Amino acid sequence: MVISKMFLLGRIKLKRKMMYMKARSFGFTHPKVVAHSQDLDLLINRYQGICPGR
Numbered sequence: 001m002v003i004s005k006m007f008l009l010g011r012i013k014l015k016r017k018m019m020y021m022k023a024r025s026f027g028f029t030h031p032k033v034v035a036h037s038q039d040l041d042l043l044i045n046r047y048q049g050i051c052p053g054r
Contacts, residue, residue, distance in 0.1 A: 008047045015040045 019036035026033055 005050055008043060008050065012040065012043045012047060015043055
């Protein structure tokens with residue numbers, strides 16, 4: 001299944017926003033924030049796989 005760059009960028013922006021909201025509430029080391037950070041890492045890695053050199 002091919003995921004478009006624009007779709008991934010939208011998901012990255014949303015996940016980043018959600019992570020910051022959780023961090024403000026719980027602190028950056030809270031497990032919920034860490035889980036969002038890890039999800040964000042996966043999305044960014046996926047995006048970089050589609051757009052190498054970016």
